[in-house]
Amino acid sequence: MRKDEEKEIRELYETVLKLKTVKDCEMLFEDMCTKNEISAMAQRIRAAKLLKEGNTYGQVIAATEISSATLSRVSKCLKYGAGYQKFVGEEEK
Helix, strand or coil: CCHHHHHHHHHHHHHHHCCHHHHHHHHHHHHHHHHHHHHHHHHHHHHHHHHHHCCCCHHHHHCCCCCHHHHHHHHHHHHHCCCHHCCCCCHHH
């Protein structure tokens, strides 16, 4: 990791924390990311929600067209990580 990379990543997180509306998010992410990058992140969120709902890998792949390798990572993060557990599907609580 580059010496300044941790600082740059922290600045990214701090910038995201400044967002207050969906429109704010749209504006920033459209400036920072390609359409494909945004789509890939959205696909991962959808896949995590479907897994949390109890869908099988096959069902999630069919619904999202996510690759099995990416779905495996989402599943692992859903099981062992903190982010998906805390933020994905919280509106259903």
